[in-house]
Amino acid sequence: MPQPASPISTLYRIEARPDGVALVLAGDWGASAQLPTTQRIVAEVLGARTHDAAPVVIDGTELASAHPRVAAVVYGVNEQLRTRAVDVHYEGLPESVHALVTLARPAQAEERTPARTHWLNRLGKRGGRRVASVADTAELIGNAFAATPKLAVGKAQARWVDFMALIRETGAASLPVVTVVNLLIGAVLGFVGAVQLATFGAGLYLADLVGIAVAREMAAIMTAFIMAGRIGATFAAHLATMEANEEIDALRMIGVSPFEFLVLPRLTALTLMMPLLFLYAAALGIGGGMIVADVVLNTSPASFLGRLQDAVAMRHFVIGFIKAVCFGVLIALASCYLGMRAGRNAAEVGRAATRTVVVSIIGIIVIDAIFALCTNALGV
Amino acid sequence: MAELDPSQPLPEKGVVVRDLTLAYGDTVVQQSLSFHVRPASIFVIMGVSGCGKSTLLRHMIDLEQAEQGDVVFDGHRLWTDDSAERAALQRRIGVLFQSTALWSSMSVGENVGLPLQLHTRLSAAEIRDQVAFKLALVGLAGQESRMPSELSGGMQKRAGLARAIALDPDYLFLDEPSAGLDPITSQRLDALIMSLRDALQLSVIAVTHELPSIFTIADDSIYLDNESRCAIAHGDPRVLAEHAEHARVRAFLNRQPIAAEDAAP
Numbered sequence: 001m002p003q004p005a006s007p008i009s010t011l012y013r014i015e016a017r018p019d020g021v022a023l024v025l026a027g028d029w030g031a032s033a034q035l036p037t038t039q040r041i042v043a044e045v046l047g048a049r050t051h052d053a054a055p056v057v058i059d060g061t062e063l064a065s066a067h068p069r070v071a072a073v074v075y076g077v078n079e080q081l082r083t084r085a086v087d088v089h090y091e092g093l094p095e096s097v098h099a100l101v102t103l104a105r106p107a108q109a110e111e112r113t114p115a116r117t118h119w120l121n122r123l124g125k126r127g128g129r130r131v132a133s134v135a136d137t138a139e140l141i142g143n144a145f146a147a148t149p150k151l152a153v154g155k156a157q158a159r160w161v162d163f164m165a166l167i168r169e170t171g172a173a174s175l176p177v178v179t180v181v182n183l184l185i186g187a188v189l190g191f192v193g194a195v196q197l198a199t200f201g202a203g204l205y206l207a208d209l210v211g212i213a214v215a216r217e218m219a220a221i222m223t224a225f226i227m228a229g230r231i232g233a234t235f236a237a238h239l240a241t242m243e244a245n246e247e248i249d250a251l252r253m254i255g256v257s258p259f260e261f262l263v264l265p266r267l268t269a270l271t272l273m274m275p276l277l278f279l280y281a282a283a284l285g286i287g288g289g290m291i292v293a294d295v296v297l298n299t300s301p302a303s304f305l306g307r308l309q310d311a312v313a314m315r316h317f318v319i320g321f322i323k324a325v326c327f328g329v330l331i332a333l334a335s336c337y338l339g340m341r342a343g344r345n346a347a348e349v350g351r352a353a354t355r356t357v358v359v360s361i362i363g364i365i366v367i368d369a370i371f372a373l374c375t376n377a378l379g380v
Numbered sequence: 381m382a383e384l385d386p387s388q389p390l391p392e393k394g395v396v397v398r399d400l401t402l403a404y405g406d407t408v409v410q411q412s413l414s415f416h417v418r419p420a421s422i423f424v425i426m427g428v429s430g431c432g433k434s435t436l437l438r439h440m441i442d443l444e445q446a447e448q449g450d451v452v453f454d455g456h457r458l459w460t461d462d463s464a465e466r467a468a469l470q471r472r473i474g475v476l477f478q479s480t481a482l483w484s485s486m487s488v489g490e491n492v493g494l495p496l497q498l499h500t501r502l503s504a505a506e507i508r509d510q511v512a513f514k515l516a517l518v519g520l521a522g523q524e525s526r527m528p529s530e531l532s533g534g535m536q537k538r539a540g541l542a543r544a545i546a547l548d549p550d551y552l553f554l555d556e557p558s559a560g561l562d563p564i565t566s567q568r569l570d571a572l573i574m575s576l577r578d579a580l581q582l583s584v585i586a587v588t589h590e591l592p593s594i595f596t597i598a599d600d601s602i603y604l605d606n607e608s609r610c611a612i613a614h615g616d617p618r619v620l621a622e623h624a625e626h627a628r629v630r631a632f633l634n635r636q637p638i639a640a641e642d643a644a645p
Contacts, residue, residue, distance in 0.1 A: 037505040068548045068580055072513035079512075099579040104513060107522030345484030345529050 020054040030067030038076030061092030071100035157260040166269035182281040186288025194296045203297040210289030211312035219282035220320045224327035228360035232335040236356035239339025240349040267332040274328030330363045394419045400449030422584040424598040431606035433587040474544035478555040480536045482528040489524030495546045514542040534565035554586040558593045570596045603629045
C-alpha cells in the first residue's frame with residue numbers, strides 16, 4: 001500500500017548555528033512523492049548565512065530512513081555549494097547515505113559536455129555536409145554506370161541467389177498491392193471522366209481519357225509511389241541495419257565492394273521490375289476504366305478497346321515505360337544511398353526509411369514534371 | 381552455499397529460484413534449478429557459452445515465463461496473477477542488458493530520467509537532481525546531454541548501469557557486464573558494481589563467463605552445465621576452482637581444457 005506523501009517542508013529545515021548554518025534533513029524521504037530540489041535548498045542555505053566564510057553542516061540525525069534519494073540531494077547540495085567555495089561538513093548521515101555520497105564522483109572540467117560551437121561554425125559544417133552528400137550522390141551514380149556492365153557479364157561481386165530474391169520481392173511480391181491500387185485508379189478516372197463526358201454526349205471518348213492518363217502518367221506514378229513505400233523503405237531499413245551492425249564494414253574487410261554486393265543487385269532488380277510492373281499496372285488501370293464504361297455508360301468492352309486502339313498511340317506507353325525505368329533507378333539509388341549513410345543506431349534506421357520515401361516521392365514528381373516539359377517541347 | 385534445502389522453509393529475504401525448468405518448445409535449456417540469492421550480495425550465474433545463462437536471467441526478470449518452477453523475491457512470487465503486484469515487483473528490479481540497450485534517440489540524461497518520469501511523481505527539477513546523482517555514482521557526472529552513440533563502450537555500460545539503478549531497485553541484474561570491455565575498464569566496472577552493492581544494499585545477479593570478474597565480484601555462484609542441462613555446482617567460485625566435484629567446473633574456473641572422459645555427458 002502506498003504511504004501518504006510527506007510535505008516537502010517536513011523533509012528539511014535550515015538552522016542558524018553558532019559556527020554557521022545547518023541543513024537538517026528529517027523524515028522519510030523514500031515515502032515522499034515529492035522532494036525538495038537542490039536548487040531550492042541551496043538558495044535557502046545561502047540566504048541563511050550571515051557571512052561568506054560561514055560553513056554549512058548537513059545534518060542527518062533526524063532522518064527516519066536512509067533512502068538513496070537523500071544521497072542524491074546531499075550530493076547535489078554539496079556540489080553546488082562546493083562550486084561556490086562554501087565549506088560543507090556532514091553530521092549524523094546514515095552510513096549508507098554517506099557511502100553513496102562518497103561513491104558519487106563529481107564531473108571534472110574536461111569531462112563536462114563541450115559547449116555548443118558558434119552558429120557560424122555549425123552553418124559551415126552543415127554546408128560542408130551538403131556538398132559532401134552531393135559528391136557522394138554523384139559517386140553513387142558514377143559507380144552505377146561503371147558497375148552495371150560487370151553485372152551484365154556476371155563479373156560483379158553479387159550473389160545470384162540474392163538477386164533472384166530481390167527480383168521476387170520487387171516483382172511478384174508487389175503484384176497484389178499494384179493490382180488493387182491501379183485497378184481502382186483506373187476505375188476512379190473512369191467515373192470522373194464518365195460523368196463529365198456524358199454531359200456532352202461524348203461518353204465514347206472515355207477510352208481516350210482513361211487510356212492516355214493511365215499509360216502516360218498514372219500507371220507509372222502510382223506504381224512508383226507504391227514501390228517507394230514498399231521496396232524503397234525496405235531497402236533503406238535493411239541497409240541501415242546492416243550499417244548499424246557493422247555488416248557493411250565486414251564486407252569491406254573481406255574485399256567485397258558494398259556497392260556491387262548490395263546496391264547493384266537492388267538497382268538492377270528494381271530497374272528491371274519497374275517497367276514490367278508499369279505494363280501490368282497500365283493494363284489494370286485501363287481495365288478499371290473499361291469496367292466503369294460498361295457499368296455507367298453501357299459501352300461494351302469491345303467498343304472501349306476499339307476506341308482505345310485508335311486513340312492511344314504507342315508513344316504514350318513508351319513515355320510511361322521510360323518514366324518507370326527512371327523512377328526505378330531513382331528509388332533504388334535513393335534507398336541505398338540513404339540506407340548506407342544512416343547512423344549506427346535504431347533511430348537512424350527508421351529515419352533512413354522515412355527519408356527514402358519522402359525523397360523518392362519528391363523525386364518522382366520532379367522527374368514527371370521534367371518529362372512533361374520535355375515531351376511538350378518535343379511535341380510528343 | 382546457495383543451494384536450497386527442500387526440507388527447510390524458503391528464506392524470507394533475497395531471491396529464491398525454486399525447481400525452475402527453462403525450455404523453448406520441446407528443447408529444454410536448463411532444468412531443476414534451485415538456489416537462493418542472499419540480500420546485499422553478488423550472485424554470479426556462470427557457464428560456457430550457450431548453456432542458458434542469459435535465458436535464466438531473462439526468466440528471472442519476467443521477460444520469459446518458465447515451463448515449471450518459481451522465482452520468489454522477498455517472499456513475493458514473480459509469476460503471480462495479480463498484475464499490479466507483478467508490476468510493483470518489476471519496479472524493484474534494475475537490469476543492465478548485454479548490449480546496454482540504451483535508447484539511441486534519447487540523451488544519456490533522458491535515458492536515466494525516463495524510468496523516474498514514468499514511475500514516480502517527481503518534478504522535472506527533482507528528476508534532474510536524481511539523474512545527476514545516478515550519473516555521478518557511475519562516474520558519468522556532467523554527461524547528461526551526450527547521446528549514447530557519443531559514448532565509449534565502457535561509458536555506455538556505466539550509463540546503462542545508471543539507468544538500471546534509476547529507481548533505486550532492490551535487485552540488480554547484469555547480463556555480461558564486462559563483455560567487450562578492456563581489462564582496466566572491466567576492473568573499474570567490477571569495483572563499481574561492488575561499491576553499489578555495498579552503498580545501495582543491492583542484491584546483484586550477474587551473468588558472466590569472464591573469469592577475472594567472477595573471482596572479483598562473486599559472493600556466491602552457480603555453474604550451469606550445457607551437457608547435463610542443470611546446475612552442477614553452487615558456491616563461492618574461489619572454492620569451486622579448487623574443490624568442485626565436477627571436472628568441467630574446475631576446468632572452466634581454471635581455464636583448462638576438459639579431458640575427453642569429462643566432456644562426455
